[in-house]
Structures are given as C-alpha cells and as structure tokens.
Amino acid sequence: MTMPTGLAHECVSLVPLFNQLTHADKETIESIVHQHHYQPGETIFSAGDSLDSLMIIASGQVKVYQLAENGKEQLLYLLKTGDFEGESALFSQTTRQSFGEALLPTAICQIERSDFQMLMQQYPSISINLLNEFGHRLSKLEKRTTQATTSSIESRLADYLVETSAGLKETTFKLPLKKKDLATYLGTTPETISRKLKDFEDQGFITQGGGKKVTILDSDALALIS
C-alpha cells in the first residue's frame, strides 16, 4: 500500500511531531509510513477497531466522534492537515473508542505501533512533542468539560464563535462545520443552534450571511454571556 509519491515526505515534514529531527532522520521515517486515501463521508476507523498505528493527516479534514449508549453522537475533534490521531494513546488502549470520518478528500499516513515505539526510543524529542500535544488536548478538553457541565448552551455557542473567530483571525468567517455537527460538538441540537444564532443577531452581536457565513460585531458582548 506504500506509494511512490511525495506524500510520505509531506506527512513527515508537515507534522510538528517531527520538528526537531534532521533531514536524514526524517527520511528514515518516511520509509516506514503507509498511506491511504479517503473520500468525503468515508469512515476511516470505528470504535472497536484494534489500535495498531498512529495516523497523520497529510491533507483533508477528519471528524472524530463517539457514540453514547443512547446512540447520540458527540464530536470530539476536528483534525486538519498536520494533526494526528492515535486514540490519545498508542500506549494504553488496544481498542479504539471513537469513530473517524473524512469530511473532505483526505490523505492519511500511518505508522505502525511497533515502528513508532522504536522511533520514540531513538528520538526522545518525539516523546516531548507528543507530551506537548497531549497536554494541549487535555487542557482544552478540561475546559470543554467544565463548560459542558456548568454553562448554558448560549454561553458555549458564544464562546465557540469568539474562539473560532480568534483562531482564524477574522471577524467574518464561514462556520467550519455543518450545523448538525456543530450541534453535536456543543452538545445540543441544530434547532437550538439556529435559534441562538438568531437571538445573537437580534441583539446585534453578529450578522449571518448565506452559506454558514457569520460576522462578529461585538465579541466582548458574546464573551460576557454566562
């Protein structure tokens, strides 16, 4: 399944994970990655799959979500180019607990568990980079959990708009998710998102254009919503 394209090179050079390595080191890594391509809507992995490789997004976009017992979907992460996914742990778990689905045409590089563990032994900087990334994810998840259990939907949506805008450094932007997915991300329903956005518009905090476009007019007011 390994292909003779430049994609392996992209994977390795793109990812912050391998930042500190020399060119030669990166080449040895390139030789052990495997590649796959996925179409929008295609499932990349499912809960229950055995977890035997680290996946790196070479291009495209992947949504990672869990299903609750009642069948409800919870969007956990949205992975973009350069992000990676190893179920938070190529270490502890052996079975996946979440689903991955391509939202765009997506190319993925995989490194086998054993190969990756060898790499970590050989290049300690990889572990440090991984710890960094895990630390960030943990902090963000802690904040999300706190928000999910203590704040209103209104507040969570406002916060999401402000953060997304800040992340893109644009006050006008297109929502990166379908409302349905945004709803599961925030732990609510599309209907409620619709209503709250309308409320925000009525209060003059935002304006909505066609095609999921949003303009933030008063981010301070949004940030103050409790």
Add this chain to the structure above:
Amino acid sequence: MTMPTGLAHECVSLVPLFNQLTHADKETIESIVHQHHYQPGETIFSAGDSLDSLMIIASGQVKVYQLAENGKEQLLYLLKTGDFEGESALFSQTTRQSFGEALLPTAICQIERSDFQMLMQQYPSISINLLNEFGHRLSKLEKRTTQATTSSIESRLADYLVETSAGLKETTFKLPLKKKDLATYLGTTPETISRKLKDFEDQGFITQGGGKKVTILDSDALALIS
C-alpha cells in the same frame, strides 16, 4: 524546604512514573524533590499561579477543580497517593488553569520544571510512562465529555456508581466524595443527587446506609439507564 524524612523516598518509589528506574537512579531523583504538607481544606495551588513544578501526592487526597465564569465549580480529578499533577503539561502551559485543594492531611513532593525536563532527557522511560498516563486521562475525559453532553444526570450518576463499585471491587462502599463535590463532578446539584439516589433506592437498584454508604443491588439495571 527539603526535609530529612523518608518521604522523598516514598514519593519516588510510590509513583508508577518512576517504575522502571534502578535503585541508584531513584536516589538521584530523591535528592531533587521538595516537600510540602497541607491540611484538609488548604489550597495547594490556584488558577493563575505560574506552573513551574510537577507535584506528586505522597499521601492524602487532593481535589482538582476549575471555576467557570459564572463561578460554578467543576471537579476535574480526585488525586490519591501516587498520582501526580502538572496541569496536564509542564510543557505547554505556563499558568495554571485549575485549583487544587487538600481533602485530607496531604504530603506532596515537587520536582522543578527544569529538573524534570532533565530527567526526561536522561530516562526516556519516564516520558513513556507519562504518555501512558496522559493517554488514560484523555480517554476518560473524552468519555466524560461525551456523557456530559449526551446523557441524563440519572444515567451519569448510575454510571458513576457502577464504575466506583467496580473500581473498589465492592458492592457496598462509602462514597469517596461529599455529595456537594460529587454534584460538581457530575455537573449537577446536591439536591438532584439526593433525589436520584432516592429514586434508585425506590426502584430497588441500591440501598443507602448512614454516612454516604451505598450498596449496589442491581448493577445491570443501573448500567442500562439511558
């Protein structure tokens, strides 16, 4: 602040983090830890503090929580002997985002950021152990977030009871938290906890004894609550 007790030894030998090290290695680590003691109710660290050391619980119990903007408390972790806390990242963050409070008389060993990073360079197994731990925390948090946004309080409480019972390998046990803290852990209020526990009792799933004691009668029924 370093003290000549055997506590430093305990810290290092207790923690899974340092499992694979030789006795000699552990002794060098013991020489660089600092120690502190705290009384129940005492605050160990606060949000906004600078984050410059890894903390290991030598004995006692610590609750780690965040405050939402509306002032509500969210219990994130309950740390027991052998657990550690470095705000999920001695790496990325420089400022703490959570609070730590001793619930029992508690002894804590600290390792300075720079010392710890040196240790990780020297002993790669420490990084691997850390990655393991972070992986576990991430998985658990992902599950909690999913539950928080998709399931009812009833379901979350039922799940908590089952998991706690399974963790202790006892069907009769004392709740390790005050109802007030349990409430913030599950993202609800003490009143609701009271009522739901009564419901469970009425339905014959559990019985309640004095002093936070609970006996699980039908864990299957509890697990089925959606």
Add this chain to the structure above:
DNA sequence: CGACACTTTGATGCGCGTCAACCTCAGTGG
C-alpha cells in the same frame, strides 16, 4: 451542647430537547 456544614424535601420556573411542518438550496436527470 451549640454552631455550622452538609443533606434532604418540597414548590416553582425555565432552558432546551423533541416532534412536526415548512423552507431553501444543490445536484440530478429528463
């Protein structure tokens, strides 16, 4: 034994999920 924190119980209200109908729009085939 008194004071204070925790817990329980009841009454009330509101946020948001649910269900259903309608609207919009992009893609498809005639």
Add this chain to the structure above:
DNA sequence: CCACTGAGGTTGACGCGCATCAAAGTGTCG
C-alpha cells in the same frame, strides 16, 4: 433549462428534566 428530489436548515408548539430557592432535618467537631 427546468421540474424533482433529498439533505440541511428554520420555525413553532409543547413538555420534561433539572436548577433554583427556601426551609427543615441530620451529622459532626470543638
């Protein structure tokens, strides 16, 4: 080029779960 279709989005009506407020009960530690 336009009607057809189906998915995503919007809007309204309604009800339930749980937070909130208040007050009485219980435990615990000095």
